């Protein structure tokens with residue numbers, strides 16, 4: 272839980288997302304409200320429900336990005352789901368509960384990562400013992416062990432190959448699957464899995480060949496997991512999901528129609544009805560135990576080109592009281608996205624080429640031209656928002672990306688002429704652009 276004020280949250284988001292002030296403000300308030308709720312006591316704390324948000328705006332303008340960054344800032348478990356997923360053939364009503372189960376899994380991962388940090392020092396000592404054992408065997412004399420320990424700490428053995436046994440954390444074994452018509456059916460299946468693995472001699476391990484240097488990450492994680500109190504991990508993860516969880520429901524507009532009568536229309540309304548209890552607050556069975564969804568924050572999003580928020584079921588409208596509009600991005604925004612955001616595409620390409628010893632620079636007119644081409648393509652082919660920058664950039668830098676190893680020690684400047692040469696013609700040919708850009 273972050274103690275940032277709304278203003279601080281917005282300024283953090285500003286580092287990654289250009290514009291879209293209203294949406295940033297709305298999520299910042301929502302996050303701060305969670306902190307405020309945590310300060311309350313007793314009944315009042317239970318009464319305060321999250322004010323869920325409806326983000327309205329075309330594709331690729333930052334809706335998901337704002338939500339994802341917010342979650343990261345808060346260290347909150349986050350999942351993104353396409354609402355249309357539940358209109359596909361074969362889905363049944365209770366499948367929407369899988370959203371919450373996925374969220375818990377994410378939370379388990381986050382909590383485990385955090386708790387691993389706490390036990391890292393001890394895990395490191397244990398990991399070193401295991402590397403030594405892999406190197407010299409169990410029966411080696413203390414003197415041999417010590418001499419190897421010294422070499423190990425001096426990094427002399429980093430590249431030596433060893434074989435280690437680590438817990439098999441992959442989802443291997445039998446996959447957990449839902450039993451149709453049986454809510455939370457996977458619970459039973461997964462428990463059987465657990466039972467089987469116990470019957471077969473406790474936790475499964477897997478032998479892996481790696482270098483001494485690389486073995487550390489694996490072993491430290493493995494040792495940390497042993498030191499972690501699994502019950503505590505689960506307890507904290509359930510708590511984080513219930514109180515800090517964020518669910519991003521994309522394409523809500525596509526399930527918004529109420530009329531339609533037959534076929535798809537019916538199932539769309541059905542999906543809204545299925546989603547409603549989750550948003551209103553219900554208890555979902557997960558394999559870690561029951562979980563209340565009352566305080567999970569839902570951020571729904573959609574373009575609403577055809578349908579309108581008022582086409583949603585009234586109950587659902589009421590549960591998404593905060594409406595924010597995100598505007599379509601313009602050329603200036605693209606220029607800023609390319610240059611000002613942290614880890615912008617330009618910065619990423621420069622860093623990538625640097626690993627090859629190539630010094631890449633972009634002139635201002637090149638950036639202007641890139642942004643201009645992206646805007647034109649969005650207008651002529653299809654508006655995919657800022658995602659267009661990725662396809663255009665990839666095309667412009669294709670040759671350099673390929674040749675970079677041969678250009679070690681050189682400098683390359685991308686100017687407007689270079690951009691024009693590589694994508695100019697292509698971008699004016701709408702038919703071709705459809706496939707390539």
Ligand SMILES: Nc1ncnc2c1ncn2[C@@H]1O[C@H](COP(=O)(O)OP(=O)(O)OP(=O)(O)O)[C@@H](O)[C@H]1O
Pocket residue numbers: 287288289290291329330331332333334335336337521522572573608612656657658
């Ligand atoms: N305003 C913005 N500032 C910086 N980057 C942006 C902005 N808008 C979009 N992007 C970038 O474009 C990509 C797509 O954006 P995002 O996933 O947020 O789209 P979206 O609005 O959620 O669309 P959709 O509803 O189709 O998922 C992301 O990689 C994101 O970094």
